[in-house]
Amino acid sequence: MLDRDLLRQHPDAVRAGIARKHLDTSLVDTFLQIDTEYRRVRSETSDAQAEMNRISKSIGALMGQGKKEEAEQAKGQTKELKDRVSTLEAQERELEHQLREVELQLPNLPHETTPNGKDENDNPVVRTWGEPQTFDFQPQPHWDIAERHRLFDLAKGAKIAGSGFVLYTGLGAKLQRALFSFMIDFQAAHNGYTEVFPPYISNRASLVGTGNLPKFEEDLYKTTDDLFLIPTAEVPITNIFRDEILDGHDLTIKFAGYSACFRREAGAAGKDTRGLLRVHQFDKVELVKFAKPEESYNELEGLTADAESVLQALGLHYRVIELCAGDLGAKGAKCYDLELWSPGVGRFLEISSCTNFEAYQSRRANIRYRPAQGEKPQFVHILNGSGVAVPRLYAAILESFQQPDGSVILPEALRPYVGVDRIG
RNA sequence: GGAGAGGUCGCAUAGUGGUCUAGUGCGCCGCACUCGAAAUGCGGUAAGGGGCAACUCUUCGAGGGUUCGAAUCCCUCCCUCUCCGCCA
Numbered sequence: 001m002l003d004r005d006l007l008r009q010h011p012d013a014v015r016a017g018i019a020r021k022h023l024d025t026s027l028v029d030t031f032l033q034i035d036t037e038y039r040r041v042r043s044e045t046s047d048a049q050a051e052m053n054r055i056s057k058s059i060g061a062l063m064g065q066g067k068k069e070e071a072e073q074a075k076g077q078t079k080e081l082k083d084r085v086s087t088l089e090a091q092e093r094e095l096e097h098q099l100r101e102v103e104l105q106l107p108n109l110p111h112e113t114t115p116n117g118k119d120e121n122d123n124p125v126v127r128t129w130g131e132p133q134t135f136d137f138q139p140q141p142h143w144d145i146a147e148r149h150r151l152f153d154l155a156k157g158a159k160i161a162g163s164g165f166v167l168y169t170g171l172g173a174k175l176q177r178a179l180f181s182f183m184i185d186f187q188a189a190h191n192g193y194t195e196v197f198p199p200y201i202s203n204r205a206s207l208v209g210t211g212n213l214p215k216f217e218e219d220l221y222k223t224t225d226d227l228f229l230i231p232t233a234e235v236p237i238t239n240i241f242r243d244e245i246l247d248g249h250d251l252t253i254k255f256a257g258y259s260a261c262f263r264r265e266a267g268a269a270g271k272d273t274r275g276l277l278r279v280h281q282f283d284k285v286e287l288v289k290f291a292k293p294e295e296s297y298n299e300l301e302g303l304t305a306d307a308e309s310v311l312q313a314l315g316l317h318y319r320v321i322e323l324c325a326g327d328l329g330a331k332g333a334k335c336y337d338l339e340l341w342s343p344g345v346g347r348f349l350e351i352s353s354c355t356n357f358e359a360y361q362s363r364r365a366n367i368r369y370r371p372a373q374g375e376k377p378q379f380v381h382i383l384n385g386s387g388v389a390v391p392r393l394y395a396a397i398l399e400s401f402q403q404p405d406g407s408v409i410l411p412e413a414l415r416p417y418v419g420v421d422r423i424g
Numbered sequence: 425g426g427a428g429a430g431g432u433c434g435c436a437u438a439g440u441g442g443u444c445u446a447g448u449g450c451g452c453c454g455c456a457c458u459c460g461a462a463a464u465g466c467g468g469u470a471a472g473g474g475g476c477a478a479c480u481c482u483u484c485g486a487g488g489g490u491u492c493g494a495a496u497c498c499c500u501c502c503c504u505c506u507c508c509g510c511c512a
Contacts, residue, residue, distance in 0.1 A: 046481045060442035
């Protein structure tokens with residue numbers, strides 16, 4: 001959500017920001033229209049309510065003095081007023097509801113440093129780390145390597161749950177488990193994050209808080225109890241502090257949490273779906289920060305570096321790109337994507353998005369902090385980034401470290417977790 | 425899943441229809457006393473909305489209802505605790 005005062009006082013600035021994202025600016029006008037009416041009705045309601053309270057109080061006093069008749073008279077006075085109050089209240093509720101609907105749909109504004117652009121073709125490369133591996137043989141894609149060593153079975157996954165679900169087997173299952181264990185340990189030990197292990201299910205309020213609802217319900221798996229499987233640990237972790245006021249001295253708060261993630265990927269069928277490239281259930285370590293507004297952009301650089309650090313520890317070639325305004329999506333103000341080089345597939349694979357949401361999520365989830373004793377609470381800035389998603393990392397490791405004989409030599413950092421030096 | 429007890433302004437508690445504009449204690453902040461501190465005393469200590477302001481409205485888990493008036497009565501839901509049942 002955006003600041004109401006900003007919308008009221010600088011609607012043009014808001015329109016300009018939304019236009020940079022190539023999104024619809026007409027919601028701004030809808031907001032202003034409803035807001036004006038809402039405030040008018042609200043102030044009328046408040047006056048009528050005050051009058052009502054005055055009379056009610058006087059009735060109480062009259063009753064106390066035993067003046068029954070006068071009390072009855074006052075009761076008569078309230079009748080019309082009461083109707084008026086309930087009519088106004090109904091109007092106010094309706095307007096409030098409409099206003100909230102519009103607010104939840106309004107996108108966040110891009111930060112001034114976010115580059116202009118229309119889509120992913122306009123995303124500048126910020127930096128590149130390492131070199132692409134060279135092979136004196138034709139590097140295989142990870143699905144072929146996996147098949148040779150029976151690391152996972154897509155057909156079995158499809159039989160059990162459906163297309164896009166994976167059954168990992170044997171050493172393949174162990175590698176899967178090793179990857180997220182390694183990453184969560186790494187973030188906690190080297191980058192100072194507090195480890196959390198969240199529920200895999202969240203309620204509506206939590207998903208509205210992060211901005212996944214109401215807009216993206218079709219992307220989520222939903223239970224019959226109106227609960228949802230989480231699409232990312234961002235949802236439960238961000239909502240740890242929903243409706244709370246944090247102490248400014250405790251900021252920046254840093255959480256790292258592993259979870260399974262569930263995404264319907266509706267509409268994405270057929271696109272980049274081979275092997276582990278796009279699956280409905282995957283594992284991920286998520287990094288979430290709650291920061292002071294004046295520090296959030298430094299924290300974004302740090303967050304991105306933290307996500308990168310695991311890739312460096314594994315010796316993988318990657319690049320950092322910055323999302324242009326048009327590719328940023330509704331929620332973010334500024335975002336870096338990490339893309340991992342996948343020599344078998346022959347492309348960079350998106351493996352992490354590190355985003356500063358500023359106060360967009362904290363307004364939705366009502367997460368504030370008190371800068372100092374006695375000062376007014378303010379909305380915190382919330383940032384998150386994958387640290388990182390497992391399946392594409394899995395793919396890149398198999399492909400990057402494959403040998404001419406078909407075996408895969410594991411990066412040193414992983415060996416204690418897998419228990420072997422190589423696969424095959 | 426069954427039975428019972430609960431959810432009050434950071435924490436703990438009081439409040440069972442009308443000065444509740446929610447009391448008290450602890451904690452916290454300020455002032456006084458003090459060389460300084462402790463102790464003590466006095467004062468202040470929830471959030472949000474509207475208004476230039478005086479002021480005013482909303483919120484006692486959430487939502488609805490009864491009433492001129494609800495923390496208090498009724499209904500639905502959520503959550504916590506105790507016991508029983510079931511069970512990784």
